[in-house]
Amino acid sequence: MPKGSSGANFEYSKMTVAVKDLGTQTGNEYIGVIDISAGTSIGGHLNTSNLPNEAALSREQMLALTTASANSLDMVHNHPSSSSFSGADLSFAEYAAVRGTTVMAHDGTRYVMVFAGGQRPSGQSIYDAWTQEFNRTQEPYADRIAAGIITYDQARKQHFHEINQTLAKNYGWTYRRY
Numbered sequence: 599m600p601k602g603s604s605g606a607n608f609e610y611s612k613m614t615v616a617v618k619d620l621g622t623q624t625g626n627e628y629i630g631v632i633d634i635s636a637g638t639s640i641g642g643h644l645n646t647s648n649l650p651n652e653a654a655l656s657r658e659q660m661l662a663l664t665t666a667s668a669n670s671l672d673m674v675h676n677h678p679s680s681s682s683f684s685g686a687d688l689s690f691a692e693y694a695a696v697r698g699t700t701v702m703a704h705d706g707t708r709y710v711m712v713f714a715g716g717q718r719p720s721g722q723s724i725y726d727a728w729t730q731e732f733n734r735t736q737e738p739y740a741d742r743i744a745a746g747i748i749t750y751d752q753a754r755k756q757h758f759h760e761i762n763q764t765l766a767k768n769y770g771w772t773y774r775r776y
C-alpha cells in the first residue's frame with residue numbers, strides 16, 4: 599500500500615499475492631498483519647477462518663493490534679465475493695496501531711483504506727455507522743436488482759464502495775479502489 603520502508607513494501611506485495619492465491623484455491627478468506635518497520639508479517643504467516651466471508655485474526659495478530667505503536671501495522675485480506683470493505687473490516691480502525699487495511703478482491707480489484715491521520719472511533723461505532731449507511735442507501739440498489747438492471751453481485755460491489763466512500767469522508771480516512 600502505502601509508503602514505508604522497502605522491506606514493508608516487499609512484505610505487503612508478497613502478502614497481497616498470497617491472500618489472493620490461497621483465497622482462489624480454497625474460496626476462503628486469509629488475513630495478514632504486517633509490521634511496517636520490520637518488513638515482516640506478524641506470526642510469520644497468514645491466518646484463516648476457513649470461511650468465505652470472514653477473516654479471523656490469530657492470537658498473535660490480535661495481540662499486535664492492541665500493543666504495537668501507532669500506525670506501525672498494515673492489514674491485508676482477500677474477498678472471494680470481490681466486494682469492498684465490510685463494516686467489520688473497518689472497525690479495526692479503533693486500533694491506533696493499524697495504519698490501514700487492504701482488500702484483494704478475486705475479480706482483480708484492490709481496495710485500500712488508510713486510517714492514519716483520520717479519526718479513531720470505537721469499532722462498534724464504526725460498525726454501526728457502516729450499517730446505518732448501508733440501510734440509508736439500500737433502496738435504489740434493491741430496486742435495480744428487482745428490475746433486472748444489475749445483478750446482486752454488481753449491486754453489492756457498487757453499494758459497498760459507495761458506503762466506504764462516505765465513511766472515509768466522514769472519518770477523514772483515505773480510500774482508494776483500483
Ligand SMILES: [Zn+2]
Pocket residue numbers: 653675676677683684687701
Ligand atoms: Zn473483509
